[in-house]
Amino acid sequence: MNFLIIASLWPEPTSSAAGRRMVDLLELFHAQGWSLTYASTAAESEHCYPLESLGIQRRTIAVNDSAFDEMISELSPDIVLYDRFMIEEQFSWRVEKCCPQAMTILETSDLHCLRRGRQIALKEERDFTLADLVNEVAYREIASIQRTDLTLMISTYEMKLLTTVFKVDACLIHYLPFIVDAEAIKRDMLAWPGYEERRGFMCIGNFKHEPNWDSVQYLKRQIWPLIRKQLPTAELFIYGAYPPEKALQLNKPSDGFYIKGRAEDVKVVMQQARVCLVPLRFGAG
Known part of the structure; x- marks a missing residue:
């Protein structure tokens, strides 16, 4: 065939x-x-x-x-x-x-x-x-x-x-939904770092995907200022392949807002955070 x-x-x-x-x-x-x-x-x-x-x-x-x-x-x-x-x-x-x-x-x-x-x-x-x-x-x-x-x-x-x-x-x-090995995921979860070992917030998505880029801008303008008001030392790490220069310019450590770029291993970066933010305002599904 x-x-x-x-x-x-x-x-x-x-x-x-x-x-x-x-x-x-x-x-x-x-x-x-x-x-x-x-x-x-x-x-x-x-x-x-x-x-x-x-x-x-x-x-x-x-x-x-x-x-x-x-x-x-x-x-x-x-x-x-x-x-x-x-x-x-x-x-x-x-x-x-x-x-x-x-x-x-x-x-x-x-x-x-x-x-x-x-x-x-x-x-x-x-x-x-x-x-x-x-x-x-x-x-x-x-x-x-x-x-x-x-x-x-x-x-x-x-x-x-x-x-x-x-x-x-x-x-x-x-x-034909996403193909995942549910049992392997359950096994991996047993080895994840505990709550005290993780920190901060994270967000992930390819920057070339328009809904993802919109969500980063929405985070920057609307959501993150509200979170920082309640949690002044909170940090947000944003991952995603192919960040354009305009995205990199949003990086502001003094506000706890970090544009990290590509994550070679999604599982690793997700295990490091306590909260994953997904503020998608449009998309499919």
């Missing part, structure tokens, strides 16, 4: 939840004994997961390049997975032309039109309504879902929206 993944980024499990999710999917597909090829339009990344450890072939591709037709025709995949609807828009017509027999799968991670609708409501300082779902992103995303054979969903709430609001046939969507 030849399985092709087409993505705009190389998987970075230490950079984002989406990167962790992709690696979990790759490990799941590898366990089936399938032959995997990962093709991306992005430049190589130093934080990319070592795909070779799973025997996965790498291919660098470009949008609007006929070389992709040659590559996919030679590969002749049985299954093609698109990472996000934007990639499906760019490559599905070429896949259909060269490999019409291939099954196609869309990995959503988030329902982008839901995130966009909530963001619109936030900017207009009002409550979110289902009418906000009808936006420019929805037209594109729903069309992408309708074009593919199967769409993977993390959230049952999002699945309900697709079937009730957008009238997507339930047979086109499949619930």
Whole structure:
């Protein structure tokens, strides 16, 4: 079974939840004994997961390049997975032309039109309504879902929206939540530092993800001043890959507000804190 993944980024499990999710999917597909090829339009990344450890072939591709037709025709995949609807828009017509027999799968991670609708409501300082779902992103995303054979969903709430609001046939969507080893987590918790050994507050999220960046600014402006008023010596450590310069400028040790940047091991930094703050004002799920 030849399985092709087409993505705009190389998987970075230490950079984002989406990167962790992709690696979990790759490990799941590898366990089936399938032959995997990962093709991306992005430049190589130093934080990319070592795909070779799973025997996965790498291919660098470009949008609007006929070389992709040659590559996919030679590969002749049985299954093609698109990472996000934007990639499906760019490559599905070429896949259909060269490999019409291939099954196609869309990995959503988030329902982008839901995130966009909530963001619109936030900017207009009002409550979110289902009418906000009808936006420019929805037209594109729903069309992408309708074009593919199967769409993977993390959230049952999002699945309900697709079937009730957008009238997507339930047979086109499949619930595949985050893949975790619950027993391993329970074992790890037994070795966590005790309350007295931990200190302060923490927040974590990739800075390239717009809801995360909004949450950091909201923390800085609204939430952290209120906490410091009650706890004058409290400290907040904010972690996240790819912090822009404007984020680094928010670092202010005198206010107990620290921008730490990338966390190579999420478990380690979370075990060091007493409280994890997640002030997301919009997003999916």
